[in-house]
Amino acid sequence: MQQASDKSVIISQILDPRTKNLLSMSKISDYVLSNELISMALAMVAEDRQINDVLEKLFAEEGNEMQIRGANLYLCEGEELNFYEVLLRARQRREIVIGYRLANTEKVVINPPAKTDRRKWSVKDIFVVIADKE
Numbered sequence: 001m002q003q004a005s006d007k008s009v010i011i012s013q014i015l016d017p018r019t020k021n022l023l024s025m026s027k028i029s030d031y032v033l034s035n036e037l038i039s040m041a042l043a044m045v046a047e048d049r050q051i052n053d054v055l056e057k058l059f060a061e062e063g064n065e066m067q068i069r070g071a072n073l074y075l076c077e078g079e080e081l082n083f084y085e086v087l088l089r090a091r092q093r094r095e096i097v098i099g100y101r102l103a104n105t106e107k108v109v110i111n112p113p114a115k116t117d118r119r120k121w122s123v124k125d126i127f128v129v130i131a132d133k134e
Contacts, residue, residue, distance in 0.1 A: 064130050069095070071125040078122070083115040090129060099128040 015035055045052045057063055074089040074097075075081060083097075090097040099110035103124035110128065 058130070063132065065133055066098075067129050067131050069127045069129050069131075070123065071100075071121055071127060072123040074127065075121050076123070078120050080118050080120050082118045083112050086121075086127065090127070093131075095129045095131040097127045097129050101126050101128075 017036065041055055045055070058066075073093065074086050083100075086100075087097050099108055099112065101108045103122045103126075108128065
């Protein structure tokens with residue numbers, strides 16, 4: 001079996017929140033706390049029952065799914081746009097942009113707070129979208 005390189009991404013599913021402490025000593029990049037995720041979804045549905053329809057569509061086997069898309073589908077190199085303008089372009093493709101990762105960073109920004117701020121985008125940037133399965 002090959003060793004994981006420093007650039008490998010390992011995501012672990014854990015059930016017991018006490019296990020989080022062990023993950024800090026391992027090479028686990030990220031984790032999904034299943035019970036916490038389910039609890040959060042139930043709380044959202046309890047607060048607003050219409051959220052259940054949205055969650056059902058997002059987590060169904062058929063239909064829409066989260067995908068990673070290259071910025072070149074929405075813009076040209078060096079183009080200066082705000083996030084709302086990118087959203088409009090994605091909408092023409094029947095997609096919803098929910099976040100992005102700039103080419104020179106490793107951090108993904110979901111639901112950016114400064115959506116009206118204009119920035120120069122690169123075609124090497126990526127967008128996180130909700131779209132039909134390809």
